Amino acid sequence: MVSFFSFLKGFFKKFFSKPASKASEKKLTLEEIMPFLKNAVQEERAFLDSLVAKKFSEIKHVLRRLESLLQKLESTEVETENPKLGKIVETSKRHSSQQLSMLVQKLSPPNLQDLGAVQKYCLESESFLAKEIPAFGKSLVYTSIVLKEDMKNIGSLVEELQKSFAELNKEFEKNKKVFLDSFANAKVRQILENNMKIAAIKESVSSLANEISSLEKIVFDSKAGIGEMRCSEEAKSLLALEEKKASLLEGKKALEHKVFEKTSAVEKPMRKLANIAEKQKTSLSKEQLAFLQDFLHNPVLAMKRDPKAELFKGVLRELGTQFSSGNLELKEKDFEKKHAVLKELLEYNFFENFFWKTNTIEVELQKIEKSLRQSDFSKKILEEQKALDEKQALLEEKQSQVSAQKKDLESINAENAILKQKIANALSECTSGKKIVISN
Numbered sequence: 001m002v003s004f005f006s007f008l009k010g011f012f013k014k015f016f017s018k019p020a021s022k023a024s025e026k027k028l029t030l031e032e033i034m035p036f037l038k039n040a041v042q043e044e045r046a047f048l049d050s051l052v053a054k055k056f057s058e059i060k061h062v063l064r065r066l067e068s069l070l071q072k073l074e075s076t077e078v079e080t081e082n083p084k085l086g087k088i089v090e091t092s093k094r095h096s097s098q099q100l101s102m103l104v105q106k107l108s109p110p111n112l113q114d115l116g117a118v119q120k121y122c123l124e125s126e127s128f129l130a131k132e133i134p135a136f137g138k139s140l141v142y143t144s145i146v147l148k149e150d151m152k153n154i155g156s157l158v159e160e161l162q163k164s165f166a167e168l169n170k171e172f173e174k175n176k177k178v179f180l181d182s183f184a185n186a187k188v189r190q191i192l193e194n195n196m197k198i199a200a201i202k203e204s205v206s207s208l209a210n211e212i213s214s215l216e217k218i219v220f221d222s223k224a225g226i227g228e229m230r231c232s233e234e235a236k237s238l239l240a241l242e243e244k245k246a247s248l249l250e251g252k253k254a255l256e257h258k259v260f261e262k263t264s265a266v267e268k269p270m271r272k273l274a275n276i277a278e279k280q281k282t283s284l285s286k287e288q289l290a291f292l293q294d295f296l297h298n299p300v301l302a303m304k305r306d307p308k309a310e311l312f313k314g315v316l317r318e319l320g321t322q323f324s325s326g327n328l329e330l331k332e333k334d335f336e337k338k339h340a341v342l343k344e345l346l347e348y349n350f351f352e353n354f355f356w357k358t359n360t361i362e363v364e365l366q367k368i369e370k371s372l373r374q375s376d377f378s379k380k381i382l383e384e385q386k387a388l389d390e391k392q393a394l395l396e397e398k399q400s401q402v403s404a405q406k407k408d409l410e411s412i413n414a415e416n417a418i419l420k421q422k423i424a425n426a427l428s429e430c431t432s433g434k435k436i437v438i439s440n
Contacts, residue, residue: 025435040430044175116182126165187419215395222388234377245368252361256300309350
């Protein structure tokens with residue numbers, strides 16, 4: 001039976017112990033990654049370094065022997081009783097010599113210390129041999145007809161090279177974690193570059209924040225100042241002038257609309273009259289013809305240039321003449337209606353009801369505009385408002401810059417998180433089930 005004290009001891013030990021998952025984690029800083037990786041793969045690296053040194057010694061020896069055989073091949077005379085065959089073999093010998101010489105140059109080994117370069121060299125060399133040997137196989141066959149022993153030795157050496165590269169590449173694949181250093185180093189450099197960008201952006205955001213704070217105070221004070229100005233007696237006087245100006249403009253607009261409505265009834269007949277006038281079938285004067293064109297373009301403006309409507313009424317009388325003569329076709333039911341409209345317009349006092357009232361309004365408007373332009377207070381409040389608008393625009397621009405830079409920060413931080421996870425995943429493969437976490 002388990003004693004009560006033993007039970008308590010087991011309970012508290014279990015309660016206060018760290019979770020197993022945490023114990024299997026290892027946190028690394030960016031600075032610790034490369035030393036950790038070097039230590040994690042030191043046995044495999046030592047094995048590969050030893051293997052590469054041995055194999056490269058063999059490869060160099062084979063290449064030297066190949067060079068020697070190629071020199072011998074180049075100096076060897078092709079001897080055969082068949083001149084045609086001799087010529088074929090000589091040509092093939094020359095091609096074989098050139099191609100094999102290129103092969104020897106191409107397979108010159110790199111520095112042993114750079115294992116990444118060694119791996120690349122071995123992969124490319126195996127692929128190169130697999131591709132090139134069949135390409136000049138025909139030349140080798142023809143050459144071997146006469147120079148059989150030499151070509152046999154060359155073939156054996158090439159096979160030896162292929163075997164060496166295949167063995168090395170097989171071991172590289174089995175010990176691929178040794179080559180994580182270049183991968184991890186590139187990712188660490190990228191993170192460090194991103195960290196520099198982050199620091200620069202944070203400094204910029206901090207600087208912009210100070211500028212924004214200052215601008216916000218200026219904008220707030222400016223709005224308050226303009227608000228006080230708008231509540232002053234001077235502002236009230238200006239507001240009264242602005243309201244009077246608005247009222248006069250509305251009255252002017254109403255008068256112009258009334259004239260437009262009155263004259264719109266004859267616009268279509270006027271256009272027909274203009275077409276007749278082009279054929280010189282009217283008694284209109286030059287001034288009346290010019291007025292007619294102006295009227296069809298802008299009735300209100302034309303009436304302003306004809307204060308007493310003398311030209312307008314002259315055109316209307318000619319319009320009535322054209323109606324009566326039948327030059328302007330009208331339906332019977334429209335005849336009396338059109339004549340009634342003409343009569344009303346001919347009797348209407350345009351000078352008093354339009355020109356005089358419009359002119360009076362414009363005189364008043366000019367006085368108000370002059371008062372507004374000459375008002376120092378008006379100038380000051382306009383200047384203050386302009387300065388406020390500029391500061392507000394600058395403030396919004398700075399806020400937009402901060403928003404864009406914060407998005408950049410989010411993007412770079414997200415990229416760093418992905419890079420760290422890639423490094424962590426790669427390093428975790430180098431450990432015995434231990435999870436690697438890259439800390440900030």
